[in-house]
Amino acid sequence: MTDQIEELESSELGTKDYWESSYETEIQNYRDHGDVGEVWFDEDSQLRIIRWIERQEDRLQQDDSFIDLGCGNGMMLIEMAREGYSNLTGVDYSPKAIELAQSISTDQELEITYKVVDLLSEPEVASLGKFKVVHDKGTYDAVSLHPDDSKRMRTTYIKSVLQLLQDDGLFILTSCNWTQPELVKSFVEVFDLHVVIPTPSFKFGGAVGNVVTSVVFVKKAVK
Numbered sequence: 388m389t390d391q392i393e394e395l396e397s398s399e400l401g402t403k404d405y406w407e408s409s410y411e412t413e414i415q416n417y418r419d420h421g422d423v424g425e426v427w428f429d430e431d432s433q434l435r436i437i438r439w440i441e442r443q444e445d446r447l448q449q450d451d452s453f454i455d456l457g458c459g460n461g462m463m464l465i466e467m468a469r470e471g472y473s474n475l476t477g478v479d480y481s482p483k484a485i486e487l488a489q490s491i492s493t494d495q496e497l498e499i500t501y502k503v504v505d506l507l508s509e510p511e512v513a514s515l516g517k518f519k520v521v522h523d524k525g526t527y528d529a530v531s532l533h534p535d536d537s538k539r540m541r542t543t544y545i546k547s548v549l550q551l552l553q554d555d556g557l558f559i560l561t562s563c564n565w566t567q568p569e570l571v572k573s574f575v576e577v578f579d580l581h582v583v584i585p586t587p588s589f590k591f592g593g594a595v596g597n598v599v600t601s602v603v604f605v606k607k608a609v610k
Contacts, residue, residue: 394537395532395564397533400528400529406480410460410486413460413483413487414483414487417490424487433463435584436561436601437463437467437470440559447557449470449471449473450472450474451472451474452476452518452520453472453518454477454478454522455476455478455522456521456523456526457526458477458488459484459488461491461492463477464492465499468499475499476518477502478506480506485501485502488501489501502515506530506544507543507544512547513550516551517551518556520557520559521556522559523558523560524561525561525563527560528564531565532564549577552606554606558578558605559601559602560602560603562600562601563599565600566600567600577607578605578606579605579606579608580602582603583601584603
């Protein structure tokens, strides 16, 4: 990255142990009550993203390959499957998250591929292949919150996305921790900003801000 940005304060939300424990509880709740679990920040985001994807008819088709990074309980993919998208993959480094996502999709008779994958492991990422759409809501945030060398992890994460994305693909990223300028600065070496997807805004002290940021990147053209 060409410019330095201030790192986020570390949090347990950036650790695998936290998510394993959380999904263990959610698996039990699903078994006992049919509760699919909570959505981490901005529950309307997945619908907003899906509606945006549906409007890209000149660029995206329903059978294009789609991967959700840090899919959690898999609800983003389940909503996409309900809308007719058929080539769906979800990955998460938490085996408990994948167990929950697989249970929900099986019970709803939906064909979605789920895999336990560490996005910071080059061999594991390379085994996945290439995708027309790479989607992330909150996973880059979690990587950024890791207590051990989050800057290095963010750099590795960006390399992983570059590896996963087709040359003509779209990388859709939603963050609750980083602003649009910060995201552009972080990804500028290998990605160009394609479009900003409008998200809810607020006004405080005369300034207008956004609760979350959703951006779409494309690979930089090879010169």
